[in-house]
Amino acid sequence: MTIDRDAFGLELLRIPRREHGPRLTFATDTNPDGSWTLIDVDRHAPADPRDRAICRAxxxxxxxxxxxxxQDQQ
Structure with a gap:
């Protein structure tokens, strides 16, 4: 396996992208129909500036x- 040096400065083994598995998902405010828009933020940044700010926070x-x-474990 190769080393991925673009992973936020961490040396992580390059793992093939999978459709299923751990994800960081951001749920937007409720849509008019009562549903939410889910954005996998480890793959795509939210487009709306407000959603980006909330996600970043x-x-x-x-x-x-x-x-x-x-720190508590040390």
Missing amino acids: LLLHALRLLDEAE
């Missing part, structure tokens, strides 16, 4: 929680 919050959990 959620990702940053999740990263902060992960960092705190790692």
